[in-house]
Amino acid sequence: MKKNFVSAAMTVMALAAALLLLQGPADSQAPAGDAKAPAKGGGKGKGKGKARPTGPTPRMADGKPDFSGIWNGGGPIGDIAQGLMPGEEISLTPWSKKIMDTRLTKDDPEANCLPTGVPRIAPYPWRILQTQTHIFYLFEGNIHSFRQIFIDGRPHLKDADPTWYGDSIGTWDGDTLVVDTIAYNDKFWFDFSGHPHSEQLHTIERITRPDLGALDIETQIIDPVAYTKPFKIKFSATLRPGEELMEYICQENQQDAQHLQGPAGPPK
Amino acid sequence: MAAKALILAASLGVLMTVPMLAHHSFGSEYDEKKPLKFENVTVTKLEWTNPHARFYVDVKDANGKVTNWNFELASPNVLKRNGWTKNTLKEGDKVTVIGTAAKDGASLGHAQTVVGPDGKRLFAGSNTADGN
Numbered sequence: 001m002k003k004n005f006v007s008a009a010m011t012v013m014a015l016a017a018a019l020l021l022l023q024g025p026a027d028s029q030a031p032a033g034d035a036k037a038p039a040k041g042g043g044k045g046k047g048k049g050k051a052r053p054t055g056p057t058p059r060m061a062d063g064k065p066d067f068s069g070i071w072n073g074g075g076p077i078g079d080i081a082q083g084l085m086p087g088e089e090i091s092l093t094p095w096s097k098k099i100m101d102t103r104l105t106k107d108d109p110e111a112n113c114l115p116t117g118v119p120r121i122a123p124y125p126w127r128i129l130q131t132q133t134h135i136f137y138l139f140e141g142n143i144h145s146f147r148q149i150f151i152d153g154r155p156h157l158k159d160a161d162p163t164w165y166g167d168s169i170g171t172w173d174g175d176t177l178v179v180d181t182i183a184y185n186d187k188f189w190f191d192f193s194g195h196p197h198s199e200q201l202h203t204i205e206r207i208t209r210p211d212l213g214a215l216d217i218e219t220q221i222i223d224p225v226a227y228t229k230p231f232k233i234k235f236s237a238t239l240r241p242g243e244e245l246m247e248y249i250c251q252e253n254q255q256d257a258q259h260l261q262g263p264a265g266p267p268k
Numbered sequence: 269m270a271a272k273a274l275i276l277a278a279s280l281g282v283l284m285t286v287p288m289l290a291h292h293s294f295g296s297e298y299d300e301k302k303p304l305k306f307e308n309v310t311v312t313k314l315e316w317t318n319p320h321a322r323f324y325v326d327v328k329d330a331n332g333k334v335t336n337w338n339f340e341l342a343s344p345n346v347l348k349r350n351g352w353t354k355n356t357l358k359e360g361d362k363v364t365v366i367g368t369a370a371k372d373g374a375s376l377g378h379a380q381t382v383v384g385p386d387g388k389r390l391f392a393g394s395n396t397a398d399g400n
Contacts, residue, residue: 078293105292105293105296106296108292108293110291110292111291111292111293113291113319122291123291124343124345140345141291141319141343141345142291142319192292192293192296243349246345246348247345248318248319248343248345249318250291250318250319252317252318252319253315253317253318253319253320253322254319255320255322255338255340255376256291256292256297256319256320256340257292259297259370259371259372259374259376260292260293260296260297261296261297261371261372262296262371265293
């Protein structure tokens with residue numbers, strides 16, 4: 001298992017390097033959306049403790065919004081209910097209520113250095129790399145892995161194996177990227193609270209970059225096995241100008257999970 | 269030493285304003301009703317590793333029995349972004365540690381503050397109180 005994770009981490013680094021090479025020095029979209037963009041309203045330093053940078057939405061050569069950059073946040077951490085949109089509610093089925101009632105915090109995949117899945121976000125910076133055909137999320141932490149979204153018009157895979165990040169295809173609705181994802185596994189939790197899902201999970205994310213410094217992600221959760229009706233959440237990520245991802249191999253010296261006590265639940 | 273003092277002072281100022289986050293729920297591992305304060309204890313080892321940097325100190329009780337305690341810090345990346353280096357704490361340093369003990373009774377703690385050998389206070393936490 002550990003060997004697999006190390007291999008995955010190396011794959012991420014290789015992928016990032018390859019993409020940077022592919023984009024090359026003539027790449028005109030990277031500076032606008034990336035961390036080197038001039039930030040208004042920011043302070044000095046490396047993006048820590050600053051006000052959210054403001055400015056126009058960066059755009060690709062074809063005029064579509066460019067989501068590239070180093071981001072922080074953008075998804076649930078402690079409790080997915082914190083992001084519920086107005087009028088929305090989480091309605092568990094008996095199946096998922098039983099799972100939530102029996103989950104122990106020591107079994108949280110994230111605490112055990114496994115991926116967050118979707119829509120959960122770990123409290124570490126992450127990078128979006130955007131090309132005309134692909135969007136990659138490169139996660140610094142927990143774990144050092146990547147998510148890919150195909151925006152080249154292809155349909156979903158047929159008979160896809162269930163995976164941690166699923167099979168994601170994106171289409172543009174004006175300046176909003178609509179990401180449709182299926183083929184998730186049922187292993188990840190939505191939050192520290194242990195909100196579950198089944199392999200029937202289907203997410204529809206509507207992602208916008210209203211200005212330079214913000215990435216808004218609305219996610220509809222559809223899973224008739226786990227929830228009696230779909231619900232929508234919204235979280236916003238903040239640009240971290242001047243930041244770079246750093247290596248983070250969670251499996252290196254994980255000593256926490258064996259000391260975690262009690263049932264899963266919101267942070268306290 | 270002067271450089272170290274600067275690092276400690278700078279880190280104090282910055283870290284007090286930046287939430288420290290982790291990949292697990294703070295309240296599930298540590299008991300806020302079990303505060304710890306070990307004064308003038310010796311650092312025996314530093315692990316500059318993920319998901320958390322750790323340091324170990326020898327603590328002598330009233331009977332002279334020595335126990336080696338394991339203290340969790342933030343991840344090396346978070347610490348580096350806030351002015352630490354892998355040399356900020358070194359084996360042999362005499363420090364005072366203020367933190368929280370593990371719920372399960374292990375000789376394990378979460379370090380909120382470390383007072384370095386030069387007397388500077390260093391905020392070291394890896395989590396906010398709510399783990400979020």
